[in-house]
Amino acid sequence: MRVVALASGSSGNALWVQAGATSVLLDAGLGPRTLAQRLASVGGALHKVTALLLTHEHDDHVRGVSPLVQRYGLPAVGTPGTLRATLGGDGEQCALRPGGELRVGELVVRALAVEHDALEPAAFEVEHDGVRLLVAVDLGSVGQDLLDRGRLADLLVVDCNHDEERLWRGPYPALLKRRIAAPTGHLSNAQAAAFVAACATARRQTVWLAHLSAVNNTPALALAAVRETLAVQGLVAPVLVAARDRVSLRWDSDAPAGEQLGLPDLHGES
Numbered sequence: 530m531r532v533v534a535l536a537s538g539s540s541g542n543a544l545w546v547q548a549g550a551t552s553v554l555l556d557a558g559l560g561p562r563t564l565a566q567r568l569a570s571v572g573g574a575l576h577k578v579t580a581l582l583l584t585h586e587h588d589d590h591v592r593g594v595s596p597l598v599q600r601y602g603l604p605a606v607g608t609p610g611t612l613r614a615t616l617g618g619d620g621e622q623c624a625l626r627p628g629g630e631l632r633v634g635e636l637v638v639r640a641l642a643v644e645h646d647a648l649e650p651a652a653f654e655v656e657h658d659g660v661r662l663l664v665a666v667d668l669g670s671v672g673q674d675l676l677d678r679g680r681l682a683d684l685l686v687v688d689c690n691h692d693e694e695r696l697w698r699g700p701y702p703a704l705l706k707r708r709i710a711a712p713t714g715h716l717s718n719a720q721a722a723a724f725v726a727a728c729a730t731a732r733r734q735t736v737w738l739a740h741l742s743a744v745n746n747t748p749a750l751a752l753a754a755v756r757e758t759l760a761v762q763g764l765v766a767p768v769l770v771a772a773r774d775r776v777s778l779r780w781d782s783d784a785p786a787g788e789q790l791g792l793p794d795l796h797g798e799s
């Protein structure tokens with residue numbers, strides 16, 4: 530299984546997941562032209578995408594969905610609430626209830642309910658040949674079932690939105706601060722660190738920190754929080770930060786863990 534971070538954060542989210550002849554976009558929060566460019570830069574193409582997996586209906590996750598469904602006829606997979614809020618009755622839709630699983634080409638996709646201020650948000654586990662990706666972005670708290678699946682993941686993509694001190698001292702209006710920090714908002718660096726540490730087992734696991742706020746976080750703060758928490762508990766895992774606005778990380782289940790490195794700025798996008 531190959532996973533590439535195409536964008537991560539409040540200005541757009543998309544991961545490309547490919548295994549065998551199947552490839553899916555996990556969220557499509559960029560316009561079709563940008564998605565096409567970024568996919569092409571890593572050897573993908575929109576017309577070869579098997580399906581769109583949608584975590585929830587917020588614009589930074591679904592901005593490109595309607596055009597992709599209309600132009601390419603791509604089927605959309607998500608919870609019934611997410612599909613209804615994103616597409617209404619348009620296009621081919623495969624509803625997946627939290628707790629359920631669905632085969633998408635050569636992949637098995639499982640949805641897990643998460644707490645976030647959307648209609649029916651979900652985390653996704655994507656499995657191919659016993660290799661598992663877990664994507665848990667846009668959630669404000671971590672439930673037991675997410676921890677249980679997180680322990681099985683070979684690649685864990687975790688919401689790591691804000692440094693708490695920066696959020697509370699920062700420029701956002703009080704109401705927005707409370708919304709972000711709420712159990713239905715986003716994970717702080719400390720919450721993400723606790724989640725990552727709780728998922729660490731003897732299994733070799735790579736961690737991507739995702740959806741960092743440009744205002745209330747920095748990659749250095751997020752990395753330090755997670756690495757320090759792991760170190761205190763005697764745990765070691767490769768931890769990398771997904772960039773907001775460019776192709777940034779690639780993971781290949783066939784490569785040794787030491788080679789799960791960030792990509793350089795491939796095309797000069799800043």
Ligand SMILES: [Zn+2]
Pocket residue numbers: 538539542587589590667740
């Ligand atoms: Zn988001």
Ligand SMILES: [Zn+2]
Pocket residue numbers: 585587645647667
């Ligand atoms: Zn959201």
